[in-house]
Amino acid sequence: MSKPREELNPFEIAKRQIDRVGRRLKLDPGLIELFKTPKRELTVNFPVRMDDGNLKVFTGYRVQYNDALGPFKGGIRYHWNVSLDEVRALACWMTWKCAVMGLPFGGAKGGVICNPKEMSRGELERMTRRYASEISVIIGPEKDIPAPDVYTDAQTMAWIMDTISMSVGYAVPEVVTGKPVGIGGSLGREEATSRGLMYATREAAKRTKMNLKGASVGVQGFGNVGYNYARLMHDEIGAKIVAVSDSRGGIYNPDGLDPMKVLAFKEKTGSVQGFPGSKKVTNEELLELDVDVLAPCALENVITSENAARIKAKIVAEGANGPTTPEADDIMYERGLVVLPDILANGGGVTVSYFEWVQNMQEFFWTKREVDEKLEGQMVRSFESVWNMAQKEKVDLRMAAYMVAINRVAEAYRLRGIYP
Numbered sequence: 001m002s003k004p005r006e007e008l009n010p011f012e013i014a015k016r017q018i019d020r021v022g023r024r025l026k027l028d029p030g031l032i033e034l035f036k037t038p039k040r041e042l043t044v045n046f047p048v049r050m051d052d053g054n055l056k057v058f059t060g061y062r063v064q065y066n067d068a069l070g071p072f073k074g075g076i077r078y079h080w081n082v083s084l085d086e087v088r089a090l091a092c093w094m095t096w097k098c099a100v101m102g103l104p105f106g107g108a109k110g111g112v113i114c115n116p117k118e119m120s121r122g123e124l125e126r127m128t129r130r131y132a133s134e135i136s137v138i139i140g141p142e143k144d145i146p147a148p149d150v151y152t153d154a155q156t157m158a159w160i161m162d163t164i165s166m167s168v169g170y171a172v173p174e175v176v177t178g179k180p181v182g183i184g185g186s187l188g189r190e191e192a193t194s195r196g197l198m199y200a201t202r203e204a205a206k207r208t209k210m211n212l213k214g215a216s217v218g219v220q221g222f223g224n225v226g227y228n229y230a231r232l233m234h235d236e237i238g239a240k241i242v243a244v245s246d247s248r249g250g251i252y253n254p255d256g257l258d259p260m261k262v263l264a265f266k267e268k269t270g271s272v273q274g275f276p277g278s279k280k281v282t283n284e285e286l287l288e289l290d291v292d293v294l295a296p297c298a299l300e301n302v303i304t305s306e307n308a309a310r311i312k313a314k315i316v317a318e319g320a321n322g323p324t325t326p327e328a329d330d331i332m333y334e335r336g337l338v339v340l341p342d343i344l345a346n347g348g349g350v351t352v353s354y355f356e357w358v359q360n361m362q363e364f365f366w367t368k369r370e371v372d373e374k375l376e377g378q379m380v381r382s383f384e385s386v387w388n389m390a391q392k393e394k395v396d397l398r399m400a401a402y403m404v405a406i407n408r409v410a411e412a413y414r415l416r417g418i419y420p
């Protein structure tokens with residue numbers, strides 16, 4: 001008899017996680033239902049003039065999941081696989097991420113179905129500006145503050161900031177975070193997710209008595225999060241980066257790779273594959289390499305019940321959102337692996353986004369050292385609260401992180417009450 005197919009719809013996974021935690025916390029069933037439901041969803045269909053003169057209609061979303069703790073916050077993703085359920089899941093995870101990081105924000109996410117790799121810069125700018133204009137009815141510095149995600153970057157945020165500023169007639173830098181530093185971005189934002197991931201890895205290594213100096217690290221995804229994590233682990237911790245990958249596949253060198261040289265190679269050739277002295281591996285093989293630390297930093301559902309038993313890393317540091325299915329979580333927990341859950345492990349990005357928003361609101365900027373120190377403090381405190389919860393309740397770190405987060409949001413409802 002064949003096994004029932006594992007559920008891979010990210011929003012169904014997100015809801016199951018809430019059910020599990022809600023039951024364990026003995027939450028009011030009505031509150032569990034509320035936590036499984038996005039507060040507001042906007043779908044926008046809009047035309048963009050393409051370079052060849054034709055009009056193309058794009059579909060985009062902005063899901064505002066929950067704002068019990070503060071204004072909505074969450075990135076914008078450009079990808080051909082974007083769907084409403086994916087955006088809902090990502091918005092849901094943002095809610096718990098902000099809560100576990102102790103930030104005064106709720107959760108949101110946006111996305112546009114498109115293939116940014118096949119679009120010119122002009123097409124991307126026109127699409128971004130029109131999407132920003134379409135969602136402008138619900139975003140704003142006190143309402144909902146977007147940021148970059150997969151295939152969007154500081155430039156994308158600059159276009160959004162400019163579009164919103166043009167429509168109101170004055171500059172509104174605080175409407176987005178992850179902007180270029182020249183127009184109000186924060187120092188340290190670009191690498192913040194990865195720096196936070198490095199601190200989380202370091203804290204886990206301390207508690208599991210792993211020496212990270214010289215430890216082998218595999219990184220899936222070589223974009224903003226994956227590249228910066230590889231670079232920081234290499235430069236600041238002295239770890240050995242043995243494998244990295246991008247959408248075309250990966251490379252492996254047991255003697256170690258220099259992330260900066262790999263980046264220069266990728267910028268020249270379009271891929272990490274073919275980097276001198278390295279062996280080709282597939283994205284699937286990379287996950288199962290014999291490494292000390294594995295950092296999935298690309299997309300969802302890469303560690304499933306199919307491959308979880310073969311993961312050899314002792315620490316799995318989730319740079320990506322939703323890389324592990326609940327079934328895979330159970331398998332790895334039973335095997336004694338330490339999985340640093342996304343909502344904690346990659347929370348450094350939204351933390352420095354919060355710092356950027358604070359700096360914009362008070363129009364007073366911090367040094368890179370101040371940003372990094374505040375980020376480190378916030379990561380270490382959040383890590384401790386999750387680690388201690390896991391020890392006390394004898395659960396894995398994901399369950400512990402959700403317990404901390406959901407408790408905080410539930411407490412906000414208790415304090416605010418239900419309107420009217």
Ligand code: NAD
Pocket residue numbers: 148149150151152193220221222223224225226245246247248283297298299300319320321346347349350
């Ligand atoms: P990015 O666009 O900068 O990089 C994505 C990378 O993944 C690229 O190297 C791409 O080649 C690679 N990739 C794409 N499809 C792949 C596949 N099928 N297999 C392997 N690699 C593939 O995006 P990013 O900002 O680095 O985001 C990566 C992940 O981190 C996402 O899950 C995102 O939600 C999460 N995240 C990002 C931030 C942030 O601040 N940027 C914060 C928290 C979480």
